[in-house]
Amino acid sequence: MANAHSEARRIGEEIRRARVLQGRSQTDVAAALGYHQSKLSRLEGGRGTEDIRVLRAVARELGIPPQRLGLAPAQDASATDPEADDMHRRTFLTASIAAIAAPNPPTTSHGHLVRALLPGPGPEGTGSPQDTADLYRRVGAALSLFHTCNYTELERTLPCLIADLRAASTGDRDAVSGLLATAYQTTTSLLLKQHDQGNAWLAVGRAMAEAERSGDPVVLASSVRVQAHVLVREKHTSEAVTLVRHTADQLTGSYDRRSPKYLAAVGLLLLRGMTAASIGGDRAATKEFLTEAKAVSQYVTLDRPDAWATFSPTNVALHELSALVAFGDAGLALQAARPLMRRHIPVPERRAALWVEAARAYSQQGRLADGYQALRIAETCAAQDIRRPDVRHLVADMAARDRRRTLPELHQFSRQLGVPA
Structure with a gap:
């Protein structure tokens, strides 16, 4: 372990030295790489150096021979292929979620809602064909019920909604998978409100699977956010911080060119990392997440009960208060x-x-x-x-x-x- 820490510090020092010799600031280099400044700060401090893809990008930007960062010379497509990089990110997330912690068995029964999460036939849906636009509206209505704290009505609504989404035969399967992932995310959040971590594990597993099928980074970020929430509830705060940190590093940057929905998903993910870090007593990580969340909030304000995500400077301030x-x-x-x-x-x-x-x-x-x-x-x-x-x-x-x-x-x-x- 000591050797690993020493090697990480050595790599960080190599990066810092190369940057300083070129007269460049951390912000300048991070912006060129599409990261937040704090990402480069962590690398130079010897943290996060296990991500080979990031190290290769830094090596290219600063002209550092790969061997000096402990890397073999790039010989395969994964070093430069964006699609391969995206697959690497997804694989990391899936593996992380599977390996972090085994969930406790479900402890509370919620009847129809739990059956909607299980394999095989679940509660009946409406039985009538519905297009993507109508399904989108219904998922938005479920989110509004959560934001307005109408949990009783939400628990009645979700089983039928999930059943209809699972039965949807529309041609846009990616969109339906994204909507289904959002429904499972909302279910997870509801179960956590009720302190039912056992069934929350089941719901978030479903959310992650559908997020992977959708291929939508916004849906993926939102699913990772609720996954981190479950981990925090199970007192795995350091694992939650690691999961959020890795995911956010792939999504942060270029905020002025992102959609409000994308920015809200990233901002909420950062706030979840901030909550995990503060509960775990990590003031440094809490400050890093807060700084990045404030940067995102300069570009987006979604502060309505009917919004798909409620992220704004006010939400950041509320999480700072909680920390x-x-x-x-x-x-x-x-x-x-x-x-x-x-x-x-x-x-x-x-x-x-x-x-x-x-x-x-x-x-x-x-x-x-x-x-x-x-x-x-x-x-x-x-x-x-x-x-x-x-x-x-x-x-x-x-x-x-x-x-x-x-x-x-x-x-x-x-x-x-x-x-x-």
């Missing part, structure tokens, strides 16, 4: 929350998240009354979101700490949620 709470920096978190509390946030899930994170920060400071008030405001934003296990556990913890019962309304709220202290 501060994860690190236990309650004072800084509340300082970051105050301007957001005065900002219009159109998406109910995001509005509720702001006040829940504020409640966590207040709780960290022992300000239980303020925390309770924040939770009641969150309830007005998204009543169903307050009843998910994460928030119910927070309320139960706050009530348990009020040993003298100076806040009877907090204890009543706890009983209403079914989690008395």
